[in-house]
Amino acid sequence: MATVDVAGEASSSRFGPRTDGADLRVTIGEPLRLAILVGREPANVAAAHAVALGANADVVLVQSAGGVGTLIDRAMALREAAPDAVLVVADRGDKTGIVELIEALRLGRGGSSRPLALLVAAEEGVRARITASASPMPVEAIPDPTKARSRESIVARLRALRRGGGEVVLRDEAIEAAARSLAAASGRATLLVDVSGSSTSLVLARADGGLLAAHSHLGIGSGADRVVARSGLDRVRRWIPRPIDGPALLERVFNRARWPDAIAPSVLTLALEMSLARESVAHLLRDARQAGLDEAALRSPQWIVATGALARFPRPAQTAIVVIDALAPEGTQLIARERPNALVVAGAIGTRSSAVDLTDTTDDLALVTTLWPARTASVSVTDATGTIEERVARGAFFLIPTDGAVRLELLPPPRGSKAPRHAAQSLALGVIVDARGRPLELPPRDAERLPTLARWYAAVAGLPIDEGSL
């Protein structure tokens, strides 16, 4: 069995029999600053963003051939952005617009000796013009990123830049390999939701080998301030189940961002981590939608497995409620979480070998069913203790604890389907019924928001707030 080091924000943990060193090392990789220069075609813009999400690159600048601004404005923006790589996606037949952007790139770069990877997807004639305008910067031709298979090769090229010359397994590669292995072993469409201090990943693997992946440098640690900058402080604050003013919350977020591997000792800080995890995932999901990835598929897999910090919240219910709130899944899913770093380690091994041992890597937490009944509906849950039938009204959110193997039935069945039955083996929590509606909305005013949140947390015993420790 291989020994794997998994890097955290400031330290690393070793898994495996060796004590003298590791066979593999999993890291977040070097940050890659990516500038996107793209034509006017929305499909090209989306494809460029999909490449960035696939490669976990930080998009520092997007310039479109159809955008406004002079050559100087564009060159200044490119100088300020200081990209490590530039992804150029030219529209079919459009030379003028994209060449203008390349001229701005060369002007902005000046005589810099800093290495820059200039990746160009364009027809041959356009590429020749780009090469002439970019000279003396070397141009690398890449395939059309609007095709999924082409994107994989571009992502591989960008990931090579993130390795920084070291022989490491990138965390996102390990997560993808783990998702593939789980889907192949279980025969189910499997979504891995990974949140760490400085990265967030959503990887959907299908049993047929298909893969949908999005990664970002949002996180609950050093990436926490990015979550606030991108999603807005209010979106993070709305999940905190007590009144807290924005500046006070911001201080906590900033301190966490500059304190690698900090532990959440209080309920408030734990609630903040959960809140940051929700918004990291939700924001990545929005990015994925804008990049043209299949958001509906990401929201409705058969099996959702949480990994990283998301899987290490003290209570299983905390992992489950964060996943449900962030993904707002539809239909019925089984939610599980990895044992500490078990799937990341298995995935790292999976990047080098096809023999991946997935035994004892995950714990099933809950069967989650989402409904929005037109009239009163019921769920029937059968476990080792017998059958329970619960009525479900709109707005309801509750947990039915179970013991042993579980069978879930919706009554009446959703329109157009037979009475669906869902089964699972032993669950740490039980069956969670979510009839809060989609999209999931929280009241804006504290007077209504706090009781609503308290009710949701209490329904799954998600936080020790009843003890007055928040």
Next chain:
Amino acid sequence: VSWRFGEWRAAHALPLGASQHAPVGQAVRAGDIVAAGTTYGTPVRVQTARRLGVGRADVERVLRVPVGAEVERGALLARTGRRFVRAVSAPVDGRIVHVRGDGDLELAPVVDRWTVRSTLDGLVTASDDTQVTVEGAAWGLQGVAGYGPDAVGELTLAVGGPAEELHPSRIDVRQRERILIGGARGGAESITRAHACGVAGVIAGAVPAGGLRVMFGDDVGAHGRPARDDAPTVLCLLGFGHAPLPAEIFEPLATLAGSRAAIHTASARLFVFALSSALQIGARPASVALHSDWGALRPLVGAASLAEVTFPSEVTTSAVVTADGPIPAANVRALA
């Protein structure tokens, strides 16, 4: 975050339009200009290669002024031929900023001028039109985040002790062009007042994150924001919110008050130009702990022991047990 005397390196990024930069090997002092240039207005494209009937590769050969030169309207830019002359002249006053891939020139009017100053005493070790790097010896203190433009000035104590907050009432125009040493906290009001009074920069244990948003915009983060525009210069030494400085940090600052100093915001460092013998640094580094709700930091003083503790969040982890209660070991940092 710790004091160290040694060789430091400071890279100074240059904006677009550098017209001169210090050559490699030049000796500079903090505050000296290491690069100068111009800010451009809307550029004008001047047809050159096609008009002169030359290829792109030959454009620079036929130019009568080099790229980067400032020219007046009507000035001859390029010319070919002897008997049948073809020439290109400048349509506006400005600088030749760029030769395009097709051989056309971009001429941009000059709307402003800028300079970049060194933040170290030392030698220029790398220099091009995008960055000038200076290396030299100084006392250095690494902070967690720097905001605003670089600053150079005399280090001045503006608080009575390491736990005091920098009050606006203690700031006036007599502190112009100085770097103020705040204590546990430099609020937005103090910092903006200092900026209005011409103070070069403010360093403090912590700065309120909300105040940073007020001063630098809503997208400001915890990892600093170097800038070149007219904005306050702020160096957070420990974190955000409130952070009394440990004696190991504050006492040397007080000792060095009156010395020439500089803040390099991109690397979040304070450089103080004093003799290496000016300070005696103890072998044992200070320790700082993150407050249980992450809203502040505090120096860890007094005896402490290690134990496995379950916190109110139900996280069980190794903890440093102090007289004030246990702190997760991961939330205690030695300022080595």
